[in-house]
Amino acid sequence: MTSSLQVILDAMPMLLKGALITFKIVVISLPIAFVIGLLTGLMNVSSSKILRTIATLYVDIIRGTPLLVQVFFEYFGIPAFFDIRIPAETAGIIAISLNAGAYISEIFRAGIISINKGQMEAARSLGLSKWLTMRLVILPQAIRRMVPAFVNQFIVSIKDTSLLSVIGINELTQSGEIIISSNYRAFEIWGVVGIIYFIIIYALSRLARVFERRYTSQ
Template structure:
């Protein structure tokens, strides 16, 4: 086996910069996906049928097509259709945020519907406005139930972030490819980057467990 990890040592600072580059778009995409997913979940449980259908169609499209296809469409089709030269960072945020929101909406919808209907009935009987009822009563309870599923979605998004390397975004995966092309050794940089991804996912999973435990003991 012709392995020589010493060859990638000079490139380690270059690769490590990819951590911030990756996290920057992943965090923004997660926030974007969570906010939009919450809105979609509320539309799905709305009494207005048109809003239900709109949210369901959106979810069906983004869950029924590959994420890499959505990324390519945004990155290549937007300039063709609008003349706006969209950069890889914005393309990544839009593709991952829109895709994630479809899954998050289903998670949140299930969590809301799992809350005891008596909570809603009691709030309505007390004259609590729908918006305040959702914000202060229903959503906080739903969040405790769906936190593991949400963390799993965020972990998946973090791992799938490697797909942005296909549009030239200098994330961790792309930097590993650059180092591999420069040194003619691909295995070593890929293994090194794989270890970084594992650490990121481990930290995210651990943080999720800590939050889940705190919410559990706060009851």
């Protein structure tokens, strides 16, 4: 019987390749999600009823449906309806971006409305436009309060990439499933998969904590 160590060593090249794909999806998706969240968060606190309605609908739809359903919809539903083909990796990036974007949108909204309204009024009385007041006065203060929530959401989104295995993306979880189907050594393989996820999330979390301490101490 092959030793556990040998099983792990044989599996590592494929698992590391899957980890790189997971990391790639995260690195692309989260900046997109941040931009989506910022824009829809600003729309949600704007004076325009139309913009608020659009942002609210987006957030409610994404938060009200499971990520797995969103992944299937973007990979199977949209291509079937429009008779197009969306690569699995692209569909996965879109799904993670839109999903995380909705939650980040709520983080932005909550952070912005937590700032005293008097600061907006004071800045406007000094002649600043509403946009400049938001950019120079409100957002810098709000983001300091939002950093811990951002870190938490990023960690959740990294874990969510494991769901992308259902559409055939050879990320870390899918790589583990493929290996187990050939050697039936679930204990060793899932143990290593869990350790790799932990290392990725722990490293990014530590990096985010350093940024959080530096940014919030300014």
